[in-house]
Amino acid sequence: MRQRTLRDLQVSAIGLGCMGMSAFYGTADQDEGVATVRRALDLGITFLDTAQVYGPLTNESLVGEAVRGHRDEYVIATKFNYRMDEAVPGDMSTVGRQDGSAEHVRSSVHGSLARLGTDRIDLYYQHRVDPTVPIEETVGALAELVAEGKVRHIGLSEASAETIRRAHAVHPVTAVQTEYSLWTRDVEAEVLPTCRELGIGFVPYSPLGRGFLAGRFSSPDELDKDDFRRTNPRFTEANLAANLRLAGKVKEIAAEKDITPAQLAIAWVLSRGEDLVPIPGTKRRSYLEQNAGAVDVELTAEDLARIEAELPAVEGERYDEDGMRAVNR
Numbered sequence: 001m002r003q004r005t006l007r008d009l010q011v012s013a014i015g016l017g018c019m020g021m022s023a024f025y026g027t028a029d030q031d032e033g034v035a036t037v038r039r040a041l042d043l044g045i046t047f048l049d050t051a052q053v054y055g056p057l058t059n060e061s062l063v064g065e066a067v068r069g070h071r072d073e074y075v076i077a078t079k080f081n082y083r084m085d086e087a088v089p090g091d092m093s094t095v096g097r098q099d100g101s102a103e104h105v106r107s108s109v110h111g112s113l114a115r116l117g118t119d120r121i122d123l124y125y126q127h128r129v130d131p132t133v134p135i136e137e138t139v140g141a142l143a144e145l146v147a148e149g150k151v152r153h154i155g156l157s158e159a160s161a162e163t164i165r166r167a168h169a170v171h172p173v174t175a176v177q178t179e180y181s182l183w184t185r186d187v188e189a190e191v192l193p194t195c196r197e198l199g200i201g202f203v204p205y206s207p208l209g210r211g212f213l214a215g216r217f218s219s220p221d222e223l224d225k226d227d228f229r230r231t232n233p234r235f236t237e238a239n240l241a242a243n244l245r246l247a248g249k250v251k252e253i254a255a256e257k258d259i260t261p262a263q264l265a266i267a268w269v270l271s272r273g274e275d276l277v278p279i280p281g282t283k284r285r286s287y288l289e290q291n292a293g294a295v296d297v298e299l300t301a302e303d304l305a306r307i308e309a310e311l312p313a314v315e316g317e318r319y320d321e322d323g324m325r326a327v328n329r
Helices: 029-042 058-067 102-116 135-148 159-169 191-198 236-254 260-269 285-296 301-310 321-325
Strands: 003-006 007-011 045-047 075-080 121-126 151-157 175-179 201-205
Touching: 003 201, 007 075, 029 058, 029 285, 029 321, 058 075, 075 102, 075 321, 102 121, 102 135, 121 135, 135 151, 135 159, 135 201, 151 159, 159 191, 191 201, 236 260, 236 301, 260 285, 260 301
Parallel strands: 045 075, 075 121, 121 151, 151 175, 175 201
Antiparallel strands: 003 007
16 A cells, blocks of 8 residues: 655555444444454555544444554544533434533543543544634644644644634644545635645545445435435435436446546545545445555546546535535634
8 A cells, every 4th residue: 555644644545434334324333344444454554534423432432443452553533523521422412512622622532542542643633613712722722632642643624724724823734634526626726725835734535425426326215214415415306316427427437447436536536646645434345445446546647637527517515504514614
């Protein structure tokens, strides 16, 4: 597996998004999730992404179990945002309000360390920016955790260009994580250029369009009843037909190159720059192994030009109204 660098943190060129192993994407299989994380190590995929809210709490515990005995061979990223004081593992209704206060930053890290079974977090993100708390306060507290050795590097998720600048002025930000893929490219306007100007690494999540670009499903009716994608605007009836055409074009180009649609989608993200490290999520070893092959896909200038010219525009927002209010702020 090739390596890439997020500012000064070396990671595998492709990471593993662990969310779906525990939450949001329907039925979870703890044993297969653990096996997938361990198989990732065999493949050289050592950059793991989790968060407190995934489950809630259960995904960090899964990752902790999976890396036991091999902790030093992985780079673990996790995220804080919502208060977990009264959270019951696996019950999203018990998750509290978001809180970017210094007090919450300092208290939340201890739960993550315990669940992950580690003495330090390699990359600690604020999952969503809290508009009620100055980013300077949040990042100041994160800087204290770095000084104490509990956290090695800090990051932001779904932050605006202005917020990134303000945060970076307090303490160096190692990585910004935001959705980026063949059908989500709004970061190209301001966020990605800002990261490059400041020397901050960029971590695209959902490079497979939540599995849709990979051809994993063609209708929300194929998903489990508790899968949040069933109500995602891009998969609703009004937008589904148009977006199926987009996924169909990805499949067509991939077939001509004798690769999977997922490999094409990930390879495209990798082609956007050496400072990008996509974290395609999966909860199955078979898909993980397919995704790993994307690092060996070479997209020519002709391939990239064709993708630009032939892919239809995406229809629909990437989240519902509440979700959209929480990004780019």
